[in-house]
Amino acid sequence: MSSPIPATSVAGEGVAAADTPGQLHAPRSPQGRKKKDFTPLWLLTPAGLVILAVTIVPIILLIFISFTDYNRRSLFTGEFAVVGLGQYASIFTDVAFWWSLVRTVFFATALVAGSIAIGMAVADLLTRLAPAMRYVVTVVLIFAWAVPNVASSLVWDWLFQPGFGVANWLLTQTHLFGDLTQVNWAQDPVLAYLAIWLLIVWQAVPFIALTLYASQTQVPSEYFEAARLDGASEWGIYWKVAIHFLKPTLLLVTILSVIWDFNVFNQIWLVSQGGPNDATATLGIWTYKTAFVGFHIGEGAAIAVVTTVLLMIFTAYYIRNLVRAGEDL
Amino acid sequence: MTTTPPQETLSGARPRKRDARRRRKLRLGANISAIVFSVIWIFPVYWMINTAFKPRPEVMTPTPIFFPKHPTLSNFIDAFTQSNFLLNLRNSVIVVAGAVVLSIVLGLLASAALSRFRFRGRRTIMVTILAVQMLPGTALLIPTFLVFNSLNLLGTYIGLILAYVAVVLPFSIWVMRGFFIAIPYEIEEAAMMDGAGNWRILWSILFPLVIPGVIATSIFAFIAAWNDYLVAYTFMKDQTMYTLPVWLASFSNPITGTDFGGQMAGSVLFSLPVVVFFLLIQRKLVAGIAAGAVKG
Numbered sequence: 001m002s003s004p005i006p007a008t009s010v011a012g013e014g015v016a017a018a019d020t021p022g023q024l025h026a027p028r029s030p031q032g033r034k035k036k037d038f039t040p041l042w043l044l045t046p047a048g049l050v051i052l053a054v055t056i057v058p059i060i061l062l063i064f065i066s067f068t069d070y071n072r073r074s075l076f077t078g079e080f081a082v083v084g085l086g087q088y089a090s091i092f093t094d095v096a097f098w099w100s101l102v103r104t105v106f107f108a109t110a111l112v113a114g115s116i117a118i119g120m121a122v123a124d125l126l127t128r129l130a131p132a133m134r135y136v137v138t139v140v141l142i143f144a145w146a147v148p149n150v151a152s153s154l155v156w157d158w159l160f161q162p163g164f165g166v167a168n169w170l171l172t173q174t175h176l177f178g179d180l181t182q183v184n185w186a187q188d189p190v191l192a193y194l195a196i197w198l199l200i201v202w203q204a205v206p207f208i209a210l211t212l213y214a215s216q217t218q219v220p221s222e223y224f225e226a227a228r229l230d231g232a233s234e235w236g237i238y239w240k241v242a243i244h245f246l247k248p249t250l251l252l253v254t255i256l257s258v259i260w261d262f263n264v265f266n267q268i269w270l271v272s273q274g275g276p277n278d279a280t281a282t283l284g285i286w287t288y289k290t291a292f293v294g295f296h297i298g299e300g301a302a303i304a305v306v307t308t309v310l311l312m313i314f315t316a317y318y319i320r321n322l323v324r325a326g327e328d329l
Numbered sequence: 330m331t332t333t334p335p336q337e338t339l340s341g342a343r344p345r346k347r348d349a350r351r352r353r354k355l356r357l358g359a360n361i362s363a364i365v366f367s368v369i370w371i372f373p374v375y376w377m378i379n380t381a382f383k384p385r386p387e388v389m390t391p392t393p394i395f396f397p398k399h400p401t402l403s404n405f406i407d408a409f410t411q412s413n414f415l416l417n418l419r420n421s422v423i424v425v426a427g428a429v430v431l432s433i434v435l436g437l438l439a440s441a442a443l444s445r446f447r448f449r450g451r452r453t454i455m456v457t458i459l460a461v462q463m464l465p466g467t468a469l470l471i472p473t474f475l476v477f478n479s480l481n482l483l484g485t486y487i488g489l490i491l492a493y494v495a496v497v498l499p500f501s502i503w504v505m506r507g508f509f510i511a512i513p514y515e516i517e518e519a520a521m522m523d524g525a526g527n528w529r530i531l532w533s534i535l536f537p538l539v540i541p542g543v544i545a546t547s548i549f550a551f552i553a554a555w556n557d558y559l560v561a562y563t564f565m566k567d568q569t570m571y572t573l574p575v576w577l578a579s580f581s582n583p584i585t586g587t588d589f590g591g592q593m594a595g596s597v598l599f600s601l602p603v604v605v606f607f608l609l610i611q612r613k614l615v616a617g618i619a620a621g622a623v624k625g
Contacts, residue, residue: 039527040442044454047439047498050431054495055461058472065472075478122366128359139608140367143374146607148556150574151596155377157581158589166376166393181391202373228348234355263465266558270578287467292563297471304468315463319456 066302072295080298087302096278097286097303104262104282107193111261114201116254119208120246124238126213138210145206153270156199160185189279192272196280199267204260208253215249216242255318262311283307377600380593381405388590404594414595416569417576423486424561424572425554428493432550433543436501441531443502444509445517458499466559469495474563483564489572492564493554500553501546508542509535548606555603573599 067082074080091097122141126134147155159167162184171180185191219242227237243250265284268274274281274289281289287307291300380388381404383397408414443451473492474483482488512535520530558574565571571579577599580592 037446037448037527039531040446040448040451043438043442043446043531047435047502048454050435050494051458051461051498054473054491055469055499056457058469058476058495059464061472061476062468065475070475075475078479125359125363125366128356129363130356130360133360133363137363137367138611140371142607142611143604144370146604147374147377147596147600148574148603150556150558150577151377151600152373154577154581154592154596155373157587158380158593159373159376161589163391164389164393164589169391169393202370205370259463265466270558270581284465284467287465288470288559291467291471292474297475300467301471304465304471307465308468311463311465312460315460318463319459322459 062301063305065298066305068298070297070301074297075295083298087299088306091299091302091306100278100281100283100286103280104284107197107280107282108258108261108264110197111200111204111264112254112257114197115204115208115257115261116250118201119205119253120212120250122205122209123212123216124242126209127216141206141209144202147203149203149266150270152199152203153267156195156267156271157186160195186272187276189276192276192280196267196271199271200261200264204257208257211253212246212249215246219245252318252321255314255321258314259311259318262307262314377593377596380590381597383590385590404590405598407588407591408594408598413568413571413576414598417571417573420486420565420570421555421572424489424493425551427486427490428497428554429547429550431490431494432498432501433505433547436498436505436546437536437539437543440502440505440509441535444506445531445535455503458503461499462496462503470560470563477564484567484570489561489564492560493557496557497550497553501550504546504549505539505542508539508546511542512538545610548610552603552606 066087067084068080069083069086070080122137126137129137159165162168162182165181165185168180168183171177183191185195223241224237227241232240263284264282265288268280268282268285269288272280274285278286283303284307287300287303290303291297379395379397382400382402383394384399384401384403387394387397387399443455469492473495477483477488477492480488482491516534516538517530520534525533556574557572558578561572561575562578565575568579573595577592577595580595581587
């Protein structure tokens with residue numbers, strides 16, 4: 001019953017479309033649809049109403065709440081006061097907000113840089129392997145990718161457990177850093193970041209590596225052979241030849257990583273709860289703590305709005321890129 | 330190793346031989362790096378499984394035990410019998426099934442409209458759907474929490490299902506639309522020539538053709554809802570209403586000490602369906618995840 005669907009045409013063409021602009025356009029029906037055809041309207045109405053109710057209205061509400069002093073009491077009484085830009089004024093004058101923003105930007109940058117660099121290396125590695133080895137690496141990547149991040153965060157907690165963590169033990173065996181067996185990673189700002197960085201990069205690399213590998217295999221091998229004949233080094237071939245073909249995919253993967261890494265919540269929450277002393281409280285964690293631990297909901301909403309606006313720069317860029325890459329919106 | 334010729338020569342044979350040797354070395358180096366990489370990358374998964382099968386005295390040891398000496402299922406049996414596992418599993422299944430079915434049915438109709446018809450406002454709708462997926466989790470969480478609080482939907486299945494639909498439906502529309510686009514227009518045109526109307530074309534031609542896509546999308550939707558921690562953790566405060574991720578995280582107890590054997594057994598059980606699905610849809614994975622199915 002099914003015409004096999006080529007992998008590249010599966011939805012998030014985003015990534016694939018970049019390589020083959022034009023192919024994924026829905027061919028326009030020659031005569032076009034007749035006017036006054038209400039079929040699409042009927043098809044869209046149910047989903048449209050639901051999206052309106054569970055997504056659009058809440059976003060508008062979020063903006064409204066950010067202008068109020070909604071708090072724990074309001075949850076029971078329903079009473080609150082409109083304070084205008086008061087919440088924004090107070091977060092922008094709060095040093096803690098700026099620190100949280102700085103932390104978020106730095107940490108997201110470190111995450112994106114780390115996962116893209118390792119992902120590129122692994123993708124290139126995949127092209128050089130014997131088929132059996134390539135299969136092994138692919139399966140390993142899929143496992144690392146598939147473990148839900150709640151489970152992997154708990155695994156991390158266990159790997160780095162003071163006294164019993166296997167990571168602590170292995171690092172101690174290297175005799176490079178002294179006795180680390182009793183180190184509590186989550187209680188040290190630098191080590192907490194390091195552990196969470198490793199966790200997120202560990203899970204992000206598979207998607208990036210497999211995506212880049214998919215587009216690297218599309219590069220005609222003549223280009224590499226020609227470069228090799230000219231005596232170019234493998235390093236030079238990658239940066240001069242392969243990178244040229246990988247650029248569009250790389251760009252999309254980077255934008256997606258920026259958006260995802262900026263929004264990371266679970267891994268930080270489950271490994272360090274944003275601690276010690278808010279050292280790992282990125283904007284996501286800080287919003288959550290403000291809104292759902294302290295129940296300063298109005299203020300939390302204002303932080304969420306600011307975060308959303310910051311992210312919108314990347315989201316807009318991502319969407320524009322899809323459109324430019326030939327995605328027929 | 331053979332001796333290398335002293336002088337550079339441009340004529341055929343020798344450079345090619347040297348080239349072949351260089352390539353063989355490169356290939357060997359690549360395969361060795363791949364082994365090292367694989368061992369490091371699989372280790373956390375191995376350690377999760379390894380711990381899950383260890384009896385209690387072998388879990389908490391100052392020198393880690395790399396292979397269980399007395400492998401046991403007791404951690405799994407504990408998980409099944411002692412805690413709310415089965416109850417919370419049932420919650421997860423109900424909520425995930427509800428969110429997936431609702432999103433897929435509504436999403437199928439909407440994605441048909443957005444792929445096979447051209448009309449004004451279509452572009453705006455697509456951009457909105459894409460943009461919504463990129464919102465930070467807390468942005469939707471805060472207003473939804475307040476609305477559900479006043480409607481008494483916090484801690485209920487319906488509330489959680491609707492909260493998941495908010496995330497899963499836009500993404501399902503986006504993914505399924507891709508499957509619709511892959512169907513050639515000629516098929517539709519042939520049917521139109523035969524006098525079939527829009528609804529008939531949809532029902533008898535397009536929907537059957539898109540079934541593989543619906544299955545793939547359902548899997549993505551399942552994974553997204555199954556993995557959620559943030560919403561369930563915020564909405565479901567009664568232990569009997571926890572979903573599996575919240576159940577799993579609630580094992581951690583800094584005061585009495587976490588039962589790591591039990592927690593890892595739980596992690597294995599919780600991860601199992603997702604890993605199976607990932608292996609099943611391997612080929613469509615890259616594209617689907619790019620659409621936002623599973624966020625880092």
